[in-house]
Amino acid sequence: MSEAVSLEMKEIAKRLEVANLAYHRDDAPEIDDAEYDALKARLLELEAQHPDLKDADTPTEKVGAPLAAGFGKITHKIPMLSLGNAFEEDDVSRFVAQIRAVSRDAMITSEPKIDGLSLALRYENGALVSAATRGDGAVGEDVTANARTINDIPQQLTGAPEVLEVRGEVFMSHEDFEALNARAAKNGTKSFANPRNAAAGSMRQLDASITAERKLSFFAYAWGDMSEPLGATQSESIARLAELGFRVNPLMRRTQPVAEAGKSLVAQLVEYHEEVALARAELGYDIDGIVYKVDDIATQIALGFRSTTPRWAVAHKFAAERAWTRLEAIEIQVGRTGVLSPVARLTPITVGGVVVSNATLHNLDYIAGRDSAGNAIRGGNDLRVGDRVEIYRAGDVIPKVGAVDLDARPGDTVPFVFPTACPECASPTVRDGSSLRCTGGLACPAQGKERLKHLVSREAFDIDGFGDTMVDTFWGDDALPVHQPVDIFTLPARDAQLARSEAPGENRALATRSGWGPSSANKLFSGIEAARSVHLDRMIFGLGIRHIGSTTASLIARTFLDWECFLAAAVAVAEGSVSEAARFRAIDGIGDAVIGALRETFMPGPEREAIEALAAELDIQSLEAPSTKDSTVAGLTVVFTGTLTQMTRSEAKKQAEGLGAKVAGSVSKNTDILIAGPGAGSKADKAASLGVKVIDEAAWLEMIA
């Protein structure tokens, strides 16, 4: 008996050691976190029961602890946004035109876009106090200890503002990357695919002494939160960062006035882009394009932001690397909404530094090479299994199939035939636009599973410990099946019931299963309990109703404020109520498609029952009604028109509604204020003829400040 236990303990200990090495030293996790935690929990449990068998060198008391702890989180005071992309000269022209609409003589800086990872360094009274990765832009990981090991990052600044957040890129030079991989080859450890991965892997080391051994570099190129401005322009600010001791990119340059240069701004930018592209191989580090920024900071502020990208900067990417390989097979996946997506299985090939073996094929038309109107896409030729195809990574990320080499097409290929039945549930498929769709609905297991994955995803319920893998695990679980949303929330109770009723040795309750143990089970259950309390917008989004994504879900939640109101309205819509449908339609961005989807979802039937059963297990948090006190615009009807520069239209609308104003789509005699940005057209004329007050964006912001 104790021999068997001892054997199991040794076995688990060995697996943990291997996993630790793979994770820490090679930055290539062999098992996922959940599995790791489960193994560790099991070993801890056995050690508690059999202290005599405990190994003095047990992994439960070593590296496991920091691994489980991971990195702390840092919330960025100012979000770290990504940049919009330009691929063609046309995109650059558009960018420049947009800027010149606001400032006729704007100058633009150009600099190489380093292919590494962004870092935000916070200095207080000159001392480096924290370093954070970009993360999702709002919250990053605390990598301060690792950042301190990088030579290019000063620990102490003299003459800096009291608070200064410096942003830049951590990267590994080609020289250091090759040396690192040579060392890895000698030691027989795993090498890195490219410098970017090596830099990212090194930054993610929990043991900063390992980061210190990897030679990392840092270029400063921007700033975040600070107590006083660094300069009036981009170039001045960068020069100031260099004075403070930061390494800045030597290739940074500013356009010249058109009259002096004798060339348009666009021509100057494109020339720089071409020059750097030619020098790319000799730079000694990886870059993936050029970043253009408006030099004058007041103009940057005037241009403002779209929802996720600034209007005053853009990344002009280099043409993507391309490579040829063979299309081995076309497989069909079924998505949450029942769309059948073809995926290309490829003979693995290296493109842009990573090995690609799959690529999306989008839909019917993409394979056929022609859209339904007969226009050529991808060169106009169809794809067949066995073809030699060109692969590139769109935006240097998503692998895609480009051209097909017809000369190399084997003689025995046949056009790809889309299935007439769903490969997962055998229901008939129907054509819907350029896609095929499975008609199985909730009866299709693929759709059911994908819906659950959507429900637990980060933007929806975000259940700690219950992600995609757990959906797969419990979907096929005989003792504790999870087939619809409510099953997740009844899981703890069903497990408790099982534990009470089962005979010894049955091991169907989670705490008694191998690989689980009580602590893993409890961790999962506490994640589920915490998720019961969910905000209305996340709940509506989590339902996975067609056409209702996170944005639309928020808009709806903001209108109805609590679950009962929303449910009653949605049910009324399904029963044909025109007035309730009108309440939805009055929301900006909601039209026939969304209303049709609501109607289908809330018709009497299994789908509505599943939603009501889920809601009964939850504590759905209402949204706050707009706080109208202290608001100068409460109760007013306002309309936005033209281009807003400080925020997007939907942000402006959200903010106005938060202050109790009603935002309408068009001007009428009921309109109180028209906020007109540049390029306002007929609405401004109409407002004038109706005697409606018209103000610009700045006046509006002042009014609500």
Add this chain to the structure above:
DNA sequence: GTGCCTCGAGTTCC
């Protein structure tokens, strides 16, 4: 009716 623009839904690799 036509042309933006934004959103939703799909996907890869680490």
Add this chain to the structure above:
DNA sequence: CTCGAGGCAC
């Protein structure tokens, strides 16, 4: 990141 399509402005 990309594509398609929904929704809105003109």
